[in-house]
Amino acid sequence: MFIRTFTRLFGLHGPRFFSSHSSRKSYESRTFLYYTLSMGITMLGVGYAGVPIYRIYCSRYSSGTNVEFARAKSENIRNMKPVQDRQITVYFSADTYSNMAWNFKPVQTHLTVMPGETALAFYSAENPTDEPIIGIATYTIVPPEASKYFNKIQCFCFEEQRLNPHEKVDMPVFFYLDPEFAEDPKLFRANHIILHYTFFQARREKLSIPGISSTNVQPVTS
Secondary structure (H helix, E strand, O other): HHHHHHHHHOOOOOOOOOOOHHHHHHHHHHHHHHHHHHHHHHHHHHHHHHHHHHHHHHHHHHOOHHHHHHHHHHHHHOOOOOOOOOOOOEEEEEEEEOOOOOOOEEEEOOOEEEOOOOOEEEEEEEEOOOOOOOEEEEEEEEEEEHHHHHEEEEEHHOEEEEOOOOOOEEEEEEEOHHHHHHHHHHHHHHHEEEEEEEEEEEOOOOOOOOOOOOOOOOOOOO
C-alpha cells in the first residue's frame, strides 16, 4: 500500500505534481522517488513491531500528555519567524495495517509552507464495520533528516482513536517546520517532504457500543 501510494503520487517517469522543464529537476525527482520507495519498504518492515515503542514515546513527549513540553513548545511558536525565501511542499499519504478495517486517507494531497510557519492538515478516518474499533497511528517522514525539524502541535497520533460502527471523522494535524530547517546543509535541496501515517488496530477485544451492554462479550479471535 505504501509503495502504491507513492507510485501514484510521483509516477515511474517523474512526479505528477512537479514540472520537469530541466533534466536536473527530473533527476532530482527520480532520486526522491527511489529514496521514498526504499524508505517505505523499510518502515513497513519495522512499523508493526514499533507500535508499543511509539506509544511509550508519545505518552512521554507529546504535547497532549506533557504539560511542560506543551508550554515550552508554545513559547517557541510565539517567537518563530517564517523563513520567507524558502517554500517547502509537504505531501500527505496514508495506509492501514492488514488487520485494520478502517478507511483512512488524507483530506488534502499537499500543502506549501515556510519553515517557521504553522499549518493545519486533516486526515479522514471511517469505520465501515458493525463494531467499534480502536486504532493507533504511527508516522514516517521522508527524508528522515527532516524529522527533527517537523513539529506536531496537535495530532491524532498522540493517543488512541476510537470509532464507533460506521462513524467517520476528520482528524487534524497542526504542525510547523522549525526555522532551523532552512539552515541545515543536508536539506538545502530538500524542497519536498512526505508525511505518511499508518493506522493499526490497537486492541483485539470486542468493545461495547455506548448504551449497549457488553456482558458476556468474548474476545475476538484471529
